[in-house]
Amino acid sequence: xxxxxxxxxxxxxxxxxxxxxxxxxxxxxxxxxxxxxxxxxxxxxxxxxxxxxxxxxxxxxxxxxxxxxxxxxxxxxxxxxxxxxxxxxxxxxxxxxxxxxxxxxxxxxxxxxxxxxxxxxxxxxxxxxxxxxxxxxxxxxxxxxxxxxxxxxxxxxxxxxxxxxxxxxxxxxxxxxxxxxxxxxxxxxxxxxxxxxxxxxxxxxxxxxxxxxxxxxxxxxxxxxxxxxxxxxxxxxxxxxxxxxxxxxxxxxxxxxxxxxxxxxxxxxxxxxxxxxxxxxxxxxxxxxxxxxxxxxxxxxxxxxxxxxxxxxxxxxxxxxxxxxxx
Amino acid sequence: xxxxxxxxxxxxxxxxxxxxxxxxxxxxxxxxxxxxxxxxxxxxxxxxxxxxxxxxxxxxxxxxxxxxxxxxxxxxxxxxxxxxxxxxxxxxxxxxxxxxxxxxxxxxxxxxxxxxxxxxxxxxxxxxxxxxxxxxxxxxxxxxxxxxxxxxxxxxxxxxxxxxxxxxxxxxxxxxxxxxxxxxxxxxxxxxxxxxxxxxxxxxxxxxxxxxxxxxxxxxxxxxxxxxxxxxxxxxxxxxxxxxxxxxxxxxxxxxxxxxxxxxxxxxxxxxxxxxxxxxxxxxxxxxxxxxxxxxxxxxxxxxxxxxxxxxxxxxxxxxxxxxxxxxxxxxxx
Numbered sequence: 001x002x003x004x005x006x007x008x009x010x011x012x013x014x015x016x017x018x019x020x021x022x023x024x025x026x027x028x029x030x031x032x033x034x035x036x037x038x039x040x041x042x043x044x045x046x047x048x049x050x051x052x053x054x055x056x057x058x059x060x061x062x063x064x065x066x067x068x069x070x071x072x073x074x075x076x077x078x079x080x081x082x083x084x085x086x087x088x089x090x091x092x093x094x095x096x097x098x099x100x101x102x103x104x105x106x107x108x109x110x111x112x113x114x115x116x117x118x119x120x121x122x123x124x125x126x127x128x129x130x131x132x133x134x135x136x137x138x139x140x141x142x143x144x145x146x147x148x149x150x151x152x153x154x155x156x157x158x159x160x161x162x163x164x165x166x167x168x169x170x171x172x173x174x175x176x177x178x179x180x181x182x183x184x185x186x187x188x189x190x191x192x193x194x195x196x197x198x199x200x201x202x203x204x205x206x207x208x209x210x211x212x213x214x215x216x217x218x219x220x221x222x223x224x225x226x227x228x229x230x231x232x233x234x235x236x237x238x239x240x241x242x243x244x245x246x247x248x249x250x251x252x253x254x255x256x257x258x259x260x261x262x263x264x265x266x267x268x269x270x271x272x273x274x275x276x277x278x279x280x281x282x283x284x285x286x287x288x289x290x291x292x293x294x295x296x297x298x299x300x301x302x303x304x305x306x307x308x309x310x311x312x313x314x315x316x317x318x319x320x321x322x323x324x325x326x327x
Numbered sequence: 328x329x330x331x332x333x334x335x336x337x338x339x340x341x342x343x344x345x346x347x348x349x350x351x352x353x354x355x356x357x358x359x360x361x362x363x364x365x366x367x368x369x370x371x372x373x374x375x376x377x378x379x380x381x382x383x384x385x386x387x388x389x390x391x392x393x394x395x396x397x398x399x400x401x402x403x404x405x406x407x408x409x410x411x412x413x414x415x416x417x418x419x420x421x422x423x424x425x426x427x428x429x430x431x432x433x434x435x436x437x438x439x440x441x442x443x444x445x446x447x448x449x450x451x452x453x454x455x456x457x458x459x460x461x462x463x464x465x466x467x468x469x470x471x472x473x474x475x476x477x478x479x480x481x482x483x484x485x486x487x488x489x490x491x492x493x494x495x496x497x498x499x500x501x502x503x504x505x506x507x508x509x510x511x512x513x514x515x516x517x518x519x520x521x522x523x524x525x526x527x528x529x530x531x532x533x534x535x536x537x538x539x540x541x542x543x544x545x546x547x548x549x550x551x552x553x554x555x556x557x558x559x560x561x562x563x564x565x566x567x568x569x570x571x572x573x574x575x576x577x578x579x580x581x582x583x584x585x586x587x588x589x590x591x592x593x594x595x596x597x598x599x600x601x602x603x604x605x606x607x608x609x610x611x612x613x614x615x616x617x618x619x620x621x622x623x624x625x626x627x628x629x630x631x632x633x634x635x636x637x638x639x640x641x642x643x644x645x646x647x648x649x650x651x652x653x654x655x656x657x658x659x660x661x
Contacts, residue, residue: 067408101441110440117407118440122431128397129432132404132412139360139386139410162397169392323442324476326500 010060010221012285018060018217019280020294022052022273025076027302028085032075032092032106035306040093045106048076050215050247053272054179055080055149057220058240061228062147067115067133069126070149072107073179074119077149082114085301089309097308102315103323123184124150124157127176131163134172134237145231147175147224153184155198164205164239173231175224176239179214181246199241207237214242215272218279245270335520342512344486345375345451348493349413353383356411359497361388362402363415372417373453373509395421399428399450406448407436411497419452419506420466433502434477447500455509456546456596456628456643461635467545467597467628472504473573473606479527480573482506484548486516488571491525499527508546508596528575532584536566539653540584542607543567544595547644551594554649563657573603581607582615589620590656594644599627621661626652 010018029047036045048055051073059068059080070077078088083099091098092106099111107121117133120126130148137144154160155178167174178198182189189196202209208230212223220242227238245267280286339347353359361376361383367390370377380388391398395416402412416422422429429450436444454467473480479501483489489507496503533548534555543551548569555565568584570576585591591611593604608623626649629642 100439100443103441104439108439110443112443118436118444120432122427125400125427125432128400128428129404129407131397132401132406133408134404135360135389135401136405136408136410140358158394159397159400162392162394163400165392166394166397166401170389319441323438323440325479326437326442326445326447 015280015285016290016294018056018221019276019286019291020298021056021080022217022276023295023298024085024301025052025056025079026273027298028079028088028305029075031089031302031306035093040310041106042094043105045092046073047247048073050267050271051179051181051244052076053217053276054177054214054220054242054244057217058147058149058177058224060221061225062115062145064115065143066145066147066228067117067137068147068149069117069130069133070119071123071126071151071154072119072121073151074109074149075106077119078109078111078116081111081116083109083111083116085305086308087111089305090312093309093312094315095309095312096315096319097312098315101319103320124154124159126150127154127163128159128166131167131172131174134167134174135170138170138172143232145173145175145228147177147228149177149179151184152178152180152182152189152193152198154178155180155201156184156192161201164202164207164237167237168205168207171234171236173234174237175227175231176237177224178239178241179244180241181244183246197241199239202239207239209239209241211241211243214244215270215275217272217276336517337520338515339486339490339518340513340515341483341486341489341507342373342375344490344518345493345507346377346379348490348497349376350379350382352494352497353379353387358410359387359413360405360410361413361415362391362398364391364393364398364417366390366415371415373512375451375507376415395425396428399425399433402448402450403428403433403436403446406433406446407444412448413497414448414450416450416452418464419454419468420463422450422452422468429472429478429502430475434475437501438477445500446502449496449503449505451505451507453507453509454545454596456633457510457640459636459639462632465633465639467595469504469506469544469573470597470601470603470606473576473603477502478574479503480506481527481571482545482573483571484543484545484569485511485514487518488525488531488569490518491523492527492571494524495527498524506545510546514549525571527572528577530568530570530577530580532580533567533569534565536564536588538564538588538657539566539590539592540581540588541565541567541649541653542581542591542593542604543569544603546596547594550644550646551649554646554653557646557650558653563653565653570607576607576610578610578614581611582618585611585615586618589618591619591623592626592649592652592656593623594626594649596628596643598630599625600630602627621656621659624652624656
């Protein structure tokens with residue numbers, strides 16, 4: 001659990017580990033884009049390039065026993081929460097050893113062993129489910145905290161508001177992390193949000209909220225840690241809005257359209273990975289060589305996972321027909 | 328002592344049967360949580376939860392705000408975290424507000440996680456087809472749910488079945504939609520005193536007969552019995568089969584009956600077009616074609632939104648319409 005005020009409760013190794021995870025997500029997502037471009041990812045896939053600081057920072061503030069639910073842009077959250085990279089790659093490529101046996105695909109991941117219950121592709125739908133999980137934890141007094149990620153698009157859906165209301169009434173251990181990347185597919189927030197800050201909506205439910213720079217991994221981690229502490233000490237739910245910028249496209253199939261060229265290229269200027277790298281060097285947490293080693297390791301693991309997935313068998317028809325009902 | 332002595336019974340109304348099954352299961356399983364609006368001291372819109380709040384308290388009888396969608400979502404969350412949720416959506420019409428959570432989430436999670444998650448959740452709704460409450464408070468939407476793989480649909484027609492099916496539903500690890508017709512709540516039956524469950528996918532032959540099979544659902548079951556008694560006086564012997572669950576659907580019992588009678592009529596309150604009867608008719612002709620002496624007919628709600636007021640009964644099936652249909656089937660030389 002990091003210190004409330006800053007991230008210095010992390011050891012240098014811990015900070016480098018965060019850096020490694022961000023690099024790993026980036027490397028995996030780059031493989032996903034390239035695999036999709038040659039038809040290895042049927043349908044469409046939504047990568048989280050440029051948003052690695054949010055998932056890595058937020059998940060680093062959780063205890064291993066805590067639970068997390070994310071969205072269809074969920075590869076980063078899955079990995080940040082400790083998910084197996086090979087299982088992820090195999091799932092994205094619809095292979096038998098995938099985390100959901102290749103039946104969920106890129107948008108529907110599940111890894112309860114590491115606390116990732118599910119990712120959902122109906123915008124905002126996982127928010128009330130996360131609320132129910134948190135209610136269950138509270139009723140059984142398990143001491144677990146439940147976190148859910150969602151985007152700015154979800155903040156326009158009724159279930160977002162309904163869940164804040166119920167979460168506050170029932171004072172449940174829920175941390176709601178909004179990844180506001182500025183665009184819901186092709187619609188900029190200027191056209192979709194009545195107020196510029198999604199965090200303002202928590203006020204209507206007397207729920208604490210924070211706005212953080214979503215491209216600063218330590219800032220995200222600290223804000224989430226405060227929310228997790230509050231939730232774990234029966235202080236109820238928190239909304240955290242992480243301001244970020246969407247990388248190139250909505251998905252590999254839907255480019256999304258940016259209102260202007262500045263928006264389309266904005267992510268490069270605030271890319272959280274070089275930014276964290278520079279900060280680690282400047283704060284003398286790590287030498288460039290150590291960070292280069294982490295980058296190389298991330299790339300190697302991502303490549304291994306891709307090769308594993310490509311060589312794995314496609315999901316069989318028997319598997320596809322299974323699990324309609326629990327026995 | 329003679330072995331012909333009937334098993335001991337007691338008198339129970341359908342509403343009491345549902346309440347009793349819930350209370351019994353909650354007593355046995357502390358992980359059962361009830362969610363819904365007005366389910367606390369008020370006892371639920373139709374009084375099914377009367378007494379439960381006093382007995383199990385506010386943590387387990389969790390009265391919440393009016394938001395069907397998030398309520399079902401919370402139920403799913405409870406279910407995947409190892410508890411068992413029972414969600415009341417008072418009028419079945421209101422399930423439309425929660426369709427994403429029911430159809431895209433609760434019904435899908437076990438499947439797309441390859442079995443990693445289970446969703447032991449029961450949704451209960453009341454259908455008030457004949458109360459005349461108008462187009463938004465009267466619909467029988469069971470076909471919507473039997474259409475979706477991953478949802479079990481139970482639709483009892485009386486106290487005995489409600490008690491046995493509810494007991495089964497509260498032990499099932501899947502999403503179950505349990506449909507109760509308000510017109511049956513006060514109807515009393517002699518119910519076995521000894522504990523019993525009714526497995527899903529087991530239809531009940533309500534009444535034996537030889538000339539025609541009537542497959543009847545929910546509130547049409549007692550109406551079909553009345554019609555059969557009327558026809559008996561005319562020398563037409565009608566067998567009535569109540570499927571009791573639509574998913575799974577016990578076609579063996581239905582086809583066995585059709586094999587005996589050679590004729591079938593399917594009847595329910597839901598609109599005829601793409602109603603549950605459409606599926607039952609399709610399966611009868613697929614699975615029992617050789618047995619049929621004529622077409623399989625339907626006596627259903629007309630394809631008209633249900634109007635307010637008691638004139639609603641004019642567009643719903645009734646005894647006279649059913650008798651006419653059975654007579655046509657039996658008398659005409661097909």
